[in-house]
Amino acid sequence: MIFSRRAIPLLGVAFFIVFLYTVSNLSRQWRHMPQAVGLGDLVTTPFPTSSVYLNTTGMVDQPSRELYAPRPHYAPGVPKPPGSTYAKTLVVPQAGFEDTEWMRYELPEWQPAVYVVDDLSAPLHPPKNKGHEVIVYLSYIIDHYEKLPDIIAFMHSHQFAWHNDEIFNGNAAEMLQRLNPARVVREGYMNLRCIWAPGCPDWLHPGALQEDEHKQEETMLARSWGEIFPDNPIPQVLAQPCCAQFVVSRERILAIPKARFVYYRDWILRTELSDYISGRIWEYLWHVVFTGENVICPKEHVCYCDGYGICFEGEEGYDEFRRLHSEKGELEEDLKQWRGDAEAIEVERISGTLGEESHISVPDPGRDTELEEQISEKERLIDEMLRNATARGEDPKARALEAGRPWKEGDGF
Numbered sequence: 001m002i003f004s005r006r007a008i009p010l011l012g013v014a015f016f017i018v019f020l021y022t023v024s025n026l027s028r029q030w031r032h033m034p035q036a037v038g039l040g041d042l043v044t045t046p047f048p049t050s051s052v053y054l055n056t057t058g059m060v061d062q063p064s065r066e067l068y069a070p071r072p073h074y075a076p077g078v079p080k081p082p083g084s085t086y087a088k089t090l091v092v093p094q095a096g097f098e099d100t101e102w103m104r105y106e107l108p109e110w111q112p113a114v115y116v117v118d119d120l121s122a123p124l125h126p127p128k129n130k131g132h133e134v135i136v137y138l139s140y141i142i143d144h145y146e147k148l149p150d151i152i153a154f155m156h157s158h159q160f161a162w163h164n165d166e167i168f169n170g171n172a173a174e175m176l177q178r179l180n181p182a183r184v185v186r187e188g189y190m191n192l193r194c195i196w197a198p199g200c201p202d203w204l205h206p207g208a209l210q211e212d213e214h215k216q217e218e219t220m221l222a223r224s225w226g227e228i229f230p231d232n233p234i235p236q237v238l239a240q241p242c243c244a245q246f247v248v249s250r251e252r253i254l255a256i257p258k259a260r261f262v263y264y265r266d267w268i269l270r271t272e273l274s275d276y277i278s279g280r281i282w283e284y285l286w287h288v289v290f291t292g293e294n295v296i297c298p299k300e301h302v303c304y305c306d307g308y309g310i311c312f313e314g315e316e317g318y319d320e321f322r323r324l325h326s327e328k329g330e331l332e333e334d335l336k337q338w339r340g341d342a343e344a345i346e347v348e349r350i351s352g353t354l355g356e357e358s359h360i361s362v363p364d365p366g367r368d369t370e371l372e373e374q375i376s377e378k379e380r381l382i383d384e385m386l387r388n389a390t391a392r393g394e395d396p397k398a399r400a401l402e403a404g405r406p407w408k409e410g411d412g413f
């Protein structure tokens with residue numbers, strides 16, 4: 001066969017069509033490749049995944065592509081039979097000369113794991129002092145993944161701190177002595193703090209555009225989210241009680257592949273955010289890691305009853321307890337005011353400037369002793385309620401009832 005000159009343009013057109021088809025086929029394959037957020041793709045909008053995940057109601061829809069990794073199976077755990085003991089470890093970071101000795105004599109049942117952040121020759125230490133407690137918690141999990149105890153508490157090293165609930169007098173030792181390991185096993189993850197404020201019911205709004213000076217981490221979080229959880233859409237709200245102190249069961253940690261913890265730690269090691277911000281961000285991410293939920297705010301009275309055996313007989317009883325506390329606080333304010341006024345009068349009297357034109361209000365004589373009596377009466381009631389609640393918490397049935405879980409004869413806590 002001889003190519004006629006007229007066939008040449010025809011051949012050219014056919015070739016061009018085949019070329020176009022190949023190109024479109026190749027690009028279709030590319031379109032199906034998952035988009036790597038944070039790996040070269042700078043996230044510039046607060047909702048980088050919104051078109052993929054959010055439908056018109058703003059509800060999160062099923063992702064429309066394959067996940068990078070299967071979602072961990074967050075199943076409730078089964079506690080040991082009543083009377084069993086649990087192997088427990090307490091993980092804390094230690095910097096400089098912070099005292100951690102209290103753990104040994106206050107908490108003999110807890111095995112301490114003290115990570116020294118600024119001494120690479122210490123038996124337990126993170127690879128680098130970066131990201132505050134976050135790198136310590138993750139390093140413990142990575143180092144001990146194959147030999148974990150039944151439950152692990154992650155805390156700061158101070159025994160006394162405001163963020164340890166007032167009900168325990170701010171004492172971390174008292175809190176852990178009362179802690180119910182069965183609840184930790186059942187739930188898999190438990191925030192040690194029961195009081196909602198700050199942190200619940202809705203704390204961080206990762207989509208927020210305006211910086212809130214009390215939550216500088218909020219606007220940073222949206223940018224980091226895609227790097228930390230490339231499979232999860234950016235949540236509207238992230239909430240749990242503050243302060244990054246929590247307990248996790250071995251089963252729950254093992255439900256999450258070790259490689260994920262290594263990945264999270266790499267993020268901490270490589271992020272350019274300040275330690276302050278990355279630490280704050282992680283305060284509101286632990287529950288996401290360990291429960292897969294964006295909001296974990298258990299009712300305070302359930303947390304106290306099931307978690308620590310302090311049962312106020314339902315929400316009403318608990319509200320009464322809180323009311324007594326705030327009334328006591330108001331009386332104390334009044335007393336402070338009275339004493340301030342009395343002192344100011346005294347100063348004027350001594351310096352001889354107390355006269356008709358004086359603007360100071362003269363405090364009622366005797367009002368201070370009256371206030372003092374009212375305060376001690378409130379204190380007496382508070383103590384009595386607490387004693388009653390603690391006695392009620394000794395009964396496993398009362399605890400189950402308050403937490404709204406089923407109970408039968410012979411069940412433990």
Ligand SMILES: *[C@@H]1O[C@H](CO)[C@@H](O)[C@H](O)[C@H]1NC(C)=O
Pocket residue numbers: 055056057058059060061062
């Ligand atoms: C949006 O998502 C929610 C939850 O998945 C679903 O119930 C709702 O029907 C969806 N709405 C639309 C318009 O697709």
Ligand SMILES: *[C@@H]1O[C@H](CO)[C@@H](O)[C@H](O)[C@H]1NC(C)=O
Pocket residue numbers: 381384385388
């Ligand atoms: C504590 O319990 C006792 C006995 O049940 C009861 O009489 C008392 O009123 C309770 N106290 C408070 C403050 O609830």
